[in-house]
Amino acid sequence: MAAPLVLGVLVAVTVRAVLYRSSLAAFISDRVEVSSPLSAWKRVVEGLSLLDLGVSPYSGDIFHETPLIIYLFHFLIEYAELVFMITDVLTAVALYLAIQDFNKVVFKKQKLLIELDKYAPDVAELIRTPIEMHYIPLKVALFYLLNPYTVMSCVAKSTCAINNTIIAFFILATMKGSAFLSAVFLALATYQSLYPLTLFAPALIYLLQRQFIPVKLKSKGFWIYTTQYAALYLCSLVVIICLSFFLLSSWDFIPSVYGFILSVPDLTPNIGLFWYFFAEMFEHFSLFFMCVFQINVFFYTIPLAVKLKEHPIFFMFVQIAIISIFKSYPTVGDIALYMAFLPVWGHLYRFLRNIFILSCMLIVCSLLFPVLWHLWIYAGSANSNFYYAITLTFNVGQILLISDYFYAFLRREYYLTHGLYLTRKDGTEAMLVLK
Amino acid sequence: MQVELQCRSRPSTEAISHDRQDQVEQFFKSGHTNNWAVLVCTSRFWFNYRHVANTLSVYRSVKRLGIPDSHIVLMLADDMACNSRNPKPATVFSHKNMELNVYGDDVEVDYRSYEVTVENFLRVLTGRIPPSTPRSKRLLSDDKSNILMYMTGHGGNGFLKFQDSEEITNVELADAFEQMWQKRRYNELLFIIDTCQGASMYERFYSPNIMALASSQVGEDSLSHQPDLGIGVHLMDRYTFYVLEFLEEIHPASQTNMNDLFQVCPKSLCVSTPGHRTDLFQRDPQNVLITDFFGSVRKVEITTETISLDPNLVILESRTPKDEITTEALKYAEQLPVAQIIHQKPKQKDWHPPGGFILGLWALIIMVFFKTYGIKHMKHIF
Numbered sequence: 001m002a003a004p005l006v007l008g009v010l011v012a013v014t015v016r017a018v019l020y021r022s023s024l025a026a027f028i029s030d031r032v033e034v035s036s037p038l039s040a041w042k043r044v045v046e047g048l049s050l051l052d053l054g055v056s057p058y059s060g061d062i063f064h065e066t067p068l069i070i071y072l073f074h075f076l077i078e079y080a081e082l083v084f085m086i087t088d089v090l091t092a093v094a095l096y097l098a099i100q101d102f103n104k105v106v107f108k109k110q111k112l113l114i115e116l117d118k119y120a121p122d123v124a125e126l127i128r129t130p131i132e133m134h135y136i137p138l139k140v141a142l143f144y145l146l147n148p149y150t151v152m153s154c155v156a157k158s159t160c161a162i163n164n165t166i167i168a169f170f171i172l173a174t175m176k177g178s179a180f181l182s183a184v185f186l187a188l189a190t191y192q193s194l195y196p197l198t199l200f201a202p203a204l205i206y207l208l209q210r211q212f213i214p215v216k217l218k219s220k221g222f223w224i225y226t227t228q229y230a231a232l233y234l235c236s237l238v239v240i241i242c243l244s245f246f247l248l249s250s251w252d253f254i255p256s257v258y259g260f261i262l263s264v265p266d267l268t269p270n271i272g273l274f275w276y277f278f279a280e281m282f283e284h285f286s287l288f289f290m291c292v293f294q295i296n297v298f299f300y301t302i303p304l305a306v307k308l309k310e311h312p313i314f315f316m317f318v319q320i321a322i323i324s325i326f327k328s329y330p331t332v333g334d335i336a337l338y339m340a341f342l343p344v345w346g347h348l349y350r351f352l353r354n355i356f357i358l359s360c361m362l363i364v365c366s367l368l369f370p371v372l373w374h375l376w377i378y379a380g381s382a383n384s385n386f387y388y389a390i391t392l393t394f395n396v397g398q399i400l401l402i403s404d405y406f407y408a409f410l411r412r413e414y415y416l417t418h419g420l421y422l423t424r425k426d427g428t429e430a431m432l433v434l435k
Numbered sequence: 436m437q438v439e440l441q442c443r444s445r446p447s448t449e450a451i452s453h454d455r456q457d458q459v460e461q462f463f464k465s466g467h468t469n470n471w472a473v474l475v476c477t478s479r480f481w482f483n484y485r486h487v488a489n490t491l492s493v494y495r496s497v498k499r500l501g502i503p504d505s506h507i508v509l510m511l512a513d514d515m516a517c518n519s520r521n522p523k524p525a526t527v528f529s530h531k532n533m534e535l536n537v538y539g540d541d542v543e544v545d546y547r548s549y550e551v552t553v554e555n556f557l558r559v560l561t562g563r564i565p566p567s568t569p570r571s572k573r574l575l576s577d578d579k580s581n582i583l584m585y586m587t588g589h590g591g592n593g594f595l596k597f598q599d600s601e602e603i604t605n606v607e608l609a610d611a612f613e614q615m616w617q618k619r620r621y622n623e624l625l626f627i628i629d630t631c632q633g634a635s636m637y638e639r640f641y642s643p644n645i646m647a648l649a650s651s652q653v654g655e656d657s658l659s660h661q662p663d664l665g666i667g668v669h670l671m672d673r674y675t676f677y678v679l680e681f682l683e684e685i686h687p688a689s690q691t692n693m694n695d696l697f698q699v700c701p702k703s704l705c706v707s708t709p710g711h712r713t714d715l716f717q718r719d720p721q722n723v724l725i726t727d728f729f730g731s732v733r734k735v736e737i738t739t740e741t742i743s744l745d746p747n748l749v750i751l752e753s754r755t756p757k758d759e760i761t762t763e764a765l766k767y768a769e770q771l772p773v774a775q776i777i778h779q780k781p782k783q784k785d786w787h788p789p790g791g792f793i794l795g796l797w798a799l800i801i802m803v804f805f806k807t808y809g810i811k812h813m814k815h816i817f
Contacts, residue, residue, distance in 0.1 A: 181803070243795050243796060243799070246795060247792045
């Protein structure tokens with residue numbers, strides 16, 4: 001399987017290199033959908049040149065990257081294009097290896113459940129076979145590499161690619177079962193952008209399952225392991241933050257990075273939901289709504305953990321998607337990460353209900369973003385409502401996509417244990433409804 | 436043009452009769468020496484055709500009686516003649532059946548369309564105009580100017596509506612006239628207004644030498660005169676229609692006075708009661724000629740006698756200082772220390788991450804690596 005992957009990597013690198021040399025690079029790097037105030041390349045360059053002039057890069061409202069990024073790019077700034085291509089390749093390879101492991105886990109679990117006779121007799125067509133699962137890792141890697149969103153994000157040199165790499169490594173470490181590495185990468189991911197904190201729960205559940213510790217609130221083993229993992233995670237986080245202090249000998253980066261993510265002062269339009277609301281809100285309500293919007297990201301973790309505690313990797317996928325949709329400064333790079341996982345659940349296709357309208361919505365909205373931006377900003381014949389309408393529609397499409405996959409997943413699980421042809425008590429065909 | 440003269444009577448052998456001297460004095464002392472007109476139409480849209488026709492008919496009369504375009508400030512808020520809804524383009528009629536085209540061939544509109552705002556109007560009156568304004572848009576009157584001010588549009592009790600978006604109040608207008616008086620911008624001012632409740636607009640005037648006429652009292656509406664079925668709108672307002680008919684009878688030598696103007700358009704014809712105000716005016720309206728305001732009548736008298744004019748010459752002594760105070764040569768202060776800048780090389784100081792940081796970071800990375808892959812790899816490295 002290495003050869004097709006290498007071929008895919010080469011194609012992706014060529015596409016990116018070609019785009020770097022073309023005139024589209026400048027156009028793409030200016031698009032608000034691709035670069036946000038948190039991840040724009042211009043700001044990184046600005047921050048580094050401020051450092052060269054002897055000024056702290058966090059002194060103004062320009063630079064919102066963490067000190068480790070400063071360190072990374074201080075030496076690599078001339079090779080920026082190469083760096084971003086390499087990060088994309090690393091992400092793809094990490095996802096490839098992670099999904100390979102995941103396939104093994106799925107297959108083993110399926111075998112176990114079949115032997116334990118947990119499955120209903122007539123679900124033969126729902127059982128997954130290694131043949132069908134053989135190409136999934138390659139598809140995942142290619143989905144990530146050749147996704148137009150990823151390509152645009154790479155050409156714009158948005159540091160979102162680095163965030164994606166760290167999350168991919170975290171997923172790989174979790175799959176391999178190494179709690180220590182998983183905690184370290186999760187700490188790094190949280191340090192980069194605050195939201196991967198919510199990925200603590202799925203990783204914990206997965207690692208518990210791997211250790212065959214039952215996920216019960218009363219079990220002692222559960223609490224011991226949780227405390228160990230949480231301690232690892234928190235210690236690494238604290239160590240990284242303290243290390244960052246020593247880079248510039250100041251704690252300036254905390255309000256600049258985390259304060260900025262949480263309080264959303266910059267209301268430049270992007271594909272998220274925050275900017276429009278806060279642009280027209282009265283001052284004394286803004287704190288309340290800020291809390292509501294931010295809680296929205298973290299809020300789904302516990303209910304999903306309760307529902308999906310048997311399926312932590314699906315939980316992780318849904319959680320990453322929720323982060324990408326509801327974070328304060330989303331870009332298309334975040335979307336590319338969770339879309340890369342879609343081939344893993346390709347077997348749910350027969351249960352998806354809205355896939356046609358969703359794909360139409362997402363494609364049309366992606367195409368309309370630059371059109372309405374042009375009409376609003378340059379032609380002056382539209383206004384912010386038009387752009388926000390497309391943003392809303394796009395996000396609604398994404399949410400529908402996630403909920404559709406969620407429903408399909410649960411439905412398949414139900415069918416597996418209760419049989420494919422469900423009948424009511426009186427013998428007529430029954431319909432499955434998600435309550 | 437203003438000529439200040441003092442004729443001194445002096446005994447001379449030249450054959451100047453004292454009478455003639457007095458007459459000459461009278462010649463230069465009568466009131467005004469020049470005439471201005473400010474004609475304002477404040478409403479836009481096609482159905483307000485009649486307001487433009489009102490203003491243009493007064494413009495036409497005033498021009499016919501001698502005031503040149505350079506002394507007329509014409510403000511029209513909308514273009515009716517070239518309006519796309521005008522079935523007879525390039526014309527503005529005041530009488531139905533196309534009897535009288537008040538647009539003519541030589542209309543000079545000074546403030547057009549969206550330039551007719553309350554701010555511009557007040558700036559014209561008070562003279563507070565930006566330096567880039569052309570002469571045709573300025574009211575360059577002096578203290579010997581008689582000014583005719585005609586305003587028409589939609590109004591109410593105490594205000595006049597401009598362009599359907601803003602208003603001028605009677606207080607503002609009165610204050611503007613007071614500013615004009617204090618800046619010696621008029622000799623006498625005749626203010627005519629043809630709107631609903633027009634009399635409310637002149638209630639607040641408090642500056643001297645103003646006479647005001649309005650087409651209706653407070654609480655009454657001014658009505659329009661006649662619609663033309665070919666054009667589809669009302670062509671004129673009643674009051675101005677009858678004023679126009681009245682003015683058509685006037686020629687530059689008429690001796691008709693203001694009292695006749697007050698009688699124009701009685702209630703039977705106008706439906707509203709026209710009003711006027713003369714308490715601020717110093718002369719008796721009986722003695723005020725129509726042409727004092729509506730025309731630019733120059734007094735010309737032919738005489739074969741010579742008259743000497745002795746201007747008052749005041750010899751000013753030139754002030755020269757007795758001793759020249761020697762000062763040192765003045766030179767311009769250095770604004771920008773160029774010399775200092777160009778000799779200063781920019782200090783390129785590259786920032787480097789502190790050593791402690793690099794050490795700590797790499798120590799951590801190595802620790803993680805060995806924790807993951809086990810200490811047994813160490814022996815391969817060392």
